[in-house]
Amino acid sequence: MAHHAADSTHLAPLAPSTRTLLGPGPSEVPPRVLAAMGYPLLGHLDPEFVALMDETQTFLRRVMRTTNPLTLAVSGTGSAGMEAVVVNLIEPGDKMLVCVNGVFGGRMVDVAERAGAVVTAIERPYGEAFDPEEVRTALKQVQPKVVGIVHAETSTGVLQPVEEIAKLAHEHGALIALDTVTSLAGVPVEIDAWGIDAVYSGTQKCLSCPPGLAPVSFGPRAVETIQKRTHKVQSWYLDMTMIMRYWGSDRFYHHTAPISMNYALRESLALVLEEGLEVRFARHLRNHLALKAGLKALGIAYVPAEGFQLPQLNCIRIPEGIEDVPVRKRLLEQWGIEIGGGLGALKGKAWRIGLMGHSSRPANVTLVLAALETCLRDLGYACQPGAAVAAAADSYRLAAESVAVS
Amino acid sequence: MAHHAADSTHLAPLAPSTRTLLGPGPSEVPPRVLAAMGYPLLGHLDPEFVALMDETQTFLRRVMRTTNPLTLAVSGTGSAGMEAVVVNLIEPGDKMLVCVNGVFGGRMVDVAERAGAVVTAIERPYGEAFDPEEVRTALKQVQPKVVGIVHAETSTGVLQPVEEIAKLAHEHGALIALDTVTSLAGVPVEIDAWGIDAVYSGTQKCLSCPPGLAPVSFGPRAVETIQKRTHKVQSWYLDMTMIMRYWGSDRFYHHTAPISMNYALRESLALVLEEGLEVRFARHLRNHLALKAGLKALGIAYVPAEGFQLPQLNCIRIPEGIEDVPVRKRLLEQWGIEIGGGLGALKGKAWRIGLMGHSSRPANVTLVLAALETCLRDLGYACQPGAAVAAAADSYRLAAESVAVS
Numbered sequence: 086m087a088h089h090a091a092d093s094t095h096l097a098p099l100a101p102s103t104r105t106l107l108g109p110g111p112s113e114v115p116p117r118v119l120a121a122m123g124y125p126l127l128g129h130l131d132p133e134f135v136a137l138m139d140e141t142q143t144f145l146r147r148v149m150r151t152t153n154p155l156t157l158a159v160s161g162t163g164s165a166g167m168e169a170v171v172v173n174l175i176e177p178g179d180k181m182l183v184c185v186n187g188v189f190g191g192r193m194v195d196v197a198e199r200a201g202a203v204v205t206a207i208e209r210p211y212g213e214a215f216d217p218e219e220v221r222t223a224l225k226q227v228q229p230k231v232v233g234i235v236h237a238e239t240s241t242g243v244l245q246p247v248e249e250i251a252k253l254a255h256e257h258g259a260l261i262a263l264d265t266v267t268s269l270a271g272v273p274v275e276i277d278a279w280g281i282d283a284v285y286s287g288t289q290k291c292l293s294c295p296p297g298l299a300p301v302s303f304g305p306r307a308v309e310t311i312q313k314r315t316h317k318v319q320s321w322y323l324d325m326t327m328i329m330r331y332w333g334s335d336r337f338y339h340h341t342a343p344i345s346m347n348y349a350l351r352e353s354l355a356l357v358l359e360e361g362l363e364v365r366f367a368r369h370l371r372n373h374l375a376l377k378a379g380l381k382a383l384g385i386a387y388v389p390a391e392g393f394q395l396p397q398l399n400c401i402r403i404p405e406g407i408e409d410v411p412v413r414k415r416l417l418e419q420w421g422i423e424i425g426g427g428l429g430a431l432k433g434k435a436w437r438i439g440l441m442g443h444s445s446r447p448a449n450v451t452l453v454l455a456a457l458e459t460c461l462r463d464l465g466y467a468c469q470p471g472a473a474v475a476a477a478a479d480s481y482r483l484a485a486e487s488v489a490v491s
Numbered sequence: 492m493a494h495h496a497a498d499s500t501h502l503a504p505l506a507p508s509t510r511t512l513l514g515p516g517p518s519e520v521p522p523r524v525l526a527a528m529g530y531p532l533l534g535h536l537d538p539e540f541v542a543l544m545d546e547t548q549t550f551l552r553r554v555m556r557t558t559n560p561l562t563l564a565v566s567g568t569g570s571a572g573m574e575a576v577v578v579n580l581i582e583p584g585d586k587m588l589v590c591v592n593g594v595f596g597g598r599m600v601d602v603a604e605r606a607g608a609v610v611t612a613i614e615r616p617y618g619e620a621f622d623p624e625e626v627r628t629a630l631k632q633v634q635p636k637v638v639g640i641v642h643a644e645t646s647t648g649v650l651q652p653v654e655e656i657a658k659l660a661h662e663h664g665a666l667i668a669l670d671t672v673t674s675l676a677g678v679p680v681e682i683d684a685w686g687i688d689a690v691y692s693g694t695q696k697c698l699s700c701p702p703g704l705a706p707v708s709f710g711p712r713a714v715e716t717i718q719k720r721t722h723k724v725q726s727w728y729l730d731m732t733m734i735m736r737y738w739g740s741d742r743f744y745h746h747t748a749p750i751s752m753n754y755a756l757r758e759s760l761a762l763v764l765e766e767g768l769e770v771r772f773a774r775h776l777r778n779h780l781a782l783k784a785g786l787k788a789l790g791i792a793y794v795p796a797e798g799f800q801l802p803q804l805n806c807i808r809i810p811e812g813i814e815d816v817p818v819r820k821r822l823l824e825q826w827g828i829e830i831g832g833g834l835g836a837l838k839g840k841a842w843r844i845g846l847m848g849h850s851s852r853p854a855n856v857t858l859v860l861a862a863l864e865t866c867l868r869d870l871g872y873a874c875q876p877g878a879a880v881a882a883a884a885d886s887y888r889l890a891a892e893s894v895a896v897s
Contacts, residue, residue: 096761098523099543099754101533111532111750117504122751123529126517126701127507128829137505160703161567161728164746168728196727289747295532297566297703297749319725321602322567322574338834340570341695343703344517345528346752348505355502423534428744 107453108425109239109398111289111296112441115356118294121348129342137351138332144354145300148269148362149284151276156302157332158350159323160343163266163287166299168196169323170262170283174231174307176316177201182229184215187238188429189264197233200319205229211430212241212388217249224257231260237268240428242400242437243389244272248279255280260306266290269300270357271369271397271441282307291397293442294353297346369396372445375480376438379454382476383461383468388435397445399438404466409433412460420456450477513859514831515645515804517695517702518847521762524700527754535748543757544738550760551706554675554768555690557682562708563738564756565729566749569672569693572705574602575729576668576689580637580713582722583607588635588665590621593644594835595670603639606725611635617836618647618794623655630663637666643674646834648806648843649795650678654685661686666712672696675706676763677775677803677847688713697803699848700759703752775802778851781886782844785860788882789867789874794841803851805844810872815839818866826862856883
């Protein structure tokens with residue numbers, strides 16, 4: 086990003102370097118979505134923009150597999166989506182049970198406490214998932230109004246099965262709020278079939294849209310809860326009772342929607358639907374298995390146990406004797422590859438390789454394995470030259486054969 | 492925006508119509524800024540992105556005329572900026588005095604009450620500005636912790652002089668928080684010279700960047716107030732004590748910054764600085780005077796009194812016997828021109844013609860006058876054909892001559 090001194094009157098245009106984005110998000114953005122970001126703007130009350138909002142809602146419902154009317158994009162990043170769900174459902178003094186097995190469960194506790202909730206957190210170590218039985222026990226004890234849980238923990242790469250937990254929440258009269266920031270459009274997310282009452286996501290993970298919007302959806306029980314509130318929602322900006330009037334048939338002005346971000350979201354959702362959700366999930370899985378085979382050939386293990394590994398976010402243990410930062414620095418500087426470091430309890434101990442949305446491609450799997458192997462071998466790590474890429478190629482071959490047979 | 496049915500597997504790309512944006516924002520976005528929106532992404536912790544954040548802060552300080560270290564862009568629209576300023580300065584039970592002479596002053600009351608403030612609102616009718624004396628009286632009575640006031644009321648087109656009011660606030664031991672959403676980069680905004688303690692703005696007005704970020708700045712008294720808080724900021728997403736660690740030298744991860752929006756803001760600030768603030772203010776004034784001359788020729792009056800009219804947002808009275816919606820509808824459908832309707836007390840009674848940032852051009856002034864005159868004459872309004880455009884041309888000629896003489 087070369088440019089003149091800041092006090093020059095001529096300021097050279099921005100010229101960001103090209104990256105291969107294989108961290109925990111943002112993921113790479115397809116050309117069609119980038120193109121839409123650069124379109125001239127419509128006004129936020131223009132009939133064409135209003136039609137785009139309608140269409141975006143329709144697309145979002147299909148991607149989330151829900152019929153919830155109150156499904157829309159909040160004008161902030163995924164964390165704003167988390168806050169929107171919490172502050173709309175919680176009133177001061179309400180009890181909330183939060184399942185914490187990583188940074189984002191921990192964040193939900195903080196957000197809920199700030200909203201005046203009396204929070205009970207149950208914990209699992211980083212890298213583990215919750216068993217429905219421990220949630221049942223906590224539900225009995227706490228009798229919360231809302232249960233909050235993360236479907237795909239971005240900090241640990243853990244996939245949390247939630248269908249059974251949602252059922253238990255309802256049996257105990259609680260609503261369930263789900264974080265799908267990293268899961269949506271990468272693994273199955275079944276809002277209606279699982280009975281999820283409120284859900285939020287982000288755009289910059291498996292939707293492969295730039296960061297800046299947070300898709301949310303509220304089911305009938307959640308909407309009823311919001312309508313029965315006795316206190317105003319503490320955040321004006323995130324107050325669904327007002328936002329739904331702008332996204333609803335009223336078109337009542339609330340705030341100026343981020344026009345270009347909404348263009349991009351519309352295009353990214355269109356691409357997801359054109360590919361088809363099941364095909365997209367299979368693609369994420371196929372690239373994950375190839376990466377995993379390559380990592381195995383390098384002797385690198387996953388943090389989450391088998392069966393709980395997110396295909397779109399591979400959280401792996403840094404090999405013994407290898408330092409975190411020098412490897413990531415070299416990947417970035419030599420190849421322009423971004424992978425993620427560990428967060429929280431995994432800082433310095435894990436890497437996170439994201440294969441999300443448009444980033445989930447054989448080229449990226451092959452490149453990151455080849456580059457990582459080179460880095461590791463240069464640092465004295467013992468491994469067979471070329472083994473990682475070969476193992477990935479075998480995995481792809483196997484996948485192609487199984488498709489041909491079936 | 493023609494495309495296939497929503498349940499088709501092929502969803503035609505977005506194709507928004509071309510608009511001339513002369514409403515209260517978003518304004519038109521220059522090609523260089525649009526191009527930056529479409530650049531492939533860097534990660535939010537990439538050294539190049541971090542350098543861009545530093546640079547954006549430097550540029551923002553120059554545009555705001557401040558040396559405040561805590562100057563950055565909040566990841567939401569202007570209303571999120573308002574909420575960020577209020578929730579960081581206010582703790583439950585704090586007294587806040589809000590000056591309300593339009594929709595956005597009213598919004599500040601709502602936001603402050605949700606933050607737990609005990610709010611006293613003083614009011615002026617829509618279209619009028621506050622006199623420092625009435626603020627002094629209220630300050631004496633209320634003894635607030637914070638005074639909130641809007642510099643450029645987007646709903647009424649009123650410019651509020653604030654230097655004297657800021658001085659009075661300090662004399663009474665209060666902080667002053669200023670809304671510069673519509674003023675920044677359109678008319679002089681002197682954060683340090685006026686002693687403003689906290690300020691927020693938006694990107695989609697005179698900065699001519701798409702909506703989605705809210706520049707904010709906090710002076711030393713405001714930072715001290717934030718650091719002395721005894722309650723956590725109620726919004727996790729907008730908590731400056733955490734956000735400043737991401738924008739500061741720590742680079743501590745808070746949330747995923749909207750990368751593309753930050754690219755665009757960097758470019759739009761660069762364009763503002765390349766043009767020069769004083770040259771930019773003069774341009775806004777010149778185009779305003781030409782529009783005003785043309786409107787006068789049409790017999791159309793301004794809502795705000797002389798001396799309080801914002802050059803970038805011309806709030807004018809709808810002529811007797813003319814209906815609001817049919818005119819705006821026709822401007823949009825026939826010429827693709829967006830102008831704004833009245834808000835709140837001015838709904839149906841006023842139009843708002845924005846000449847903000849890149850929209851403030853002689854071509855736009857000439858086009859909107861010609862189109863408006865055509866609409867009005869077709870509706871039976873009596874005016875001299877061609878008079879509006881001719882009056883604007885005279886105004887430009889006069890301006891050019893006065894430059895040549897000086």
